[in-house]
Amino acid sequence: MFAASIRPDPLATIERMRVLASIDFDNPVLREALDRIAARSAERAGLPIGLVTLVFNTAQMTAGSAGISGTWITVAEGTPVEWSFCANAVVTGEPYVISDTADSEQAGNPLVTQDGIGSYAGVPVILAGQVVGAHCVIGTSAHQFTAEQLDELWVGAQQAAILLKEFSDLPSADASVVATG
Amino acid sequence: MSTISGYDYEVPTEAKLVAALGAAAGSDIARALVSLAARKLNKGHLRTPDDVIRATEVLMELGDQLRVTARSEKIRAVTYRALRATVD
Numbered sequence: 001m002f003a004a005s006i007r008p009d010p011l012a013t014i015e016r017m018r019v020l021a022s023i024d025f026d027n028p029v030l031r032e033a034l035d036r037i038a039a040r041s042a043e044r045a046g047l048p049i050g051l052v053t054l055v056f057n058t059a060q061m062t063a064g065s066a067g068i069s070g071t072w073i074t075v076a077e078g079t080p081v082e083w084s085f086c087a088n089a090v091v092t093g094e095p096y097v098i099s100d101t102a103d104s105e106q107a108g109n110p111l112v113t114q115d116g117i118g119s120y121a122g123v124p125v126i127l128a129g130q131v132v133g134a135h136c137v138i139g140t141s142a143h144q145f146t147a148e149q150l151d152e153l154w155v156g157a158q159q160a161a162i163l164l165k166e167f168s169d170l171p172s173a174d175a176s177v178v179a180t181g
Numbered sequence: 182m183s184t185i186s187g188y189d190y191e192v193p194t195e196a197k198l199v200a201a202l203g204a205a206a207g208s209d210i211a212r213a214l215v216s217l218a219a220r221k222l223n224k225g226h227l228r229t230p231d232d233v234i235r236a237t238e239v240l241m242e243l244g245d246q247l248r249v250t251a252r253s254e255k256i257r258a259v260t261y262r263a264l265r266a267t268v269d
Binding site: 012014017018020021025026056057058059060061072075076077078079080081110113114 | 187188189190201204205244245246248249250252253254256257259260262263264266267
């Protein structure tokens with residue numbers, strides 16, 4: 001089974017799971033709003049796919065998405081965590097950027113070999129001090145990401161975090177959102 | 182063991198669901214919860230991916246962090262079913 005660099009344990013901390021559990025992540029109103037953020041970021045980056053993910057302990061959920069309709073990922077509403085590019089941004093708390101997946105640690109990832117991901121850039125989405133997911137754009141070929149494109153992702157991540165806060169039951173004092181781009 | 186060609190992805194099972202829940206709730210509680218879910222589905226054990234998917238939906242209703250792990254495992258199980266439909 002492919003697993004590039006992620007070990008699942010850092011994803012299962014009690015503090016992070018508590019924050020994830022506070023989110024009404026299947027709420028269709030939240031999902032539609034996150035879809036719009038994903039679509040806007042993909043459009044601004046000139047890339048076909050945008051996602052807002054929540055990275056759980058064993059899978060990532062595509063809480064918001066654009067450009068993946070008709071794929072198995074839409075049916076599953078996510079992917080196993082061992083294939084998740086976004087999990088890298090979650091574990092490190094830093095942007096994760098792959099300009100050319102074929103020449104990277106993700107080269108053996110089925111999302112690359114079978115589904116054709118060619119490039120990826122994602123930044124963490126932070127809620128109540130925990131990295132709950134990532135906001136990313138994805139290309140089907142190699143792509144050099146610019147600082148401006150990463151800045152756009154940070155803006156989208158901040159907006160996603162604000163939405164997640166609105167759809168969580170966290171006490172307001174705990175629900176601060178942070179973007180550290 | 183059944184895997185998806187090209188993805189090296191194994192079939193979801195009751196044992197894997199118990200293991201995932203056990204990491205969050207402890208193995209004894211996880212076994213009890215999965216057994217409870219199976220009984221609610223009128224099954225002695227979860228024998229198919231569809232059984233696992235339905236059990237995760239039952240477990241999600243219990244809420245809190247269990248809901249997160251159950252949702253996570255639902256994604257994994259539906260991934261198997263969706264890939265099986267796509268690849269085969």
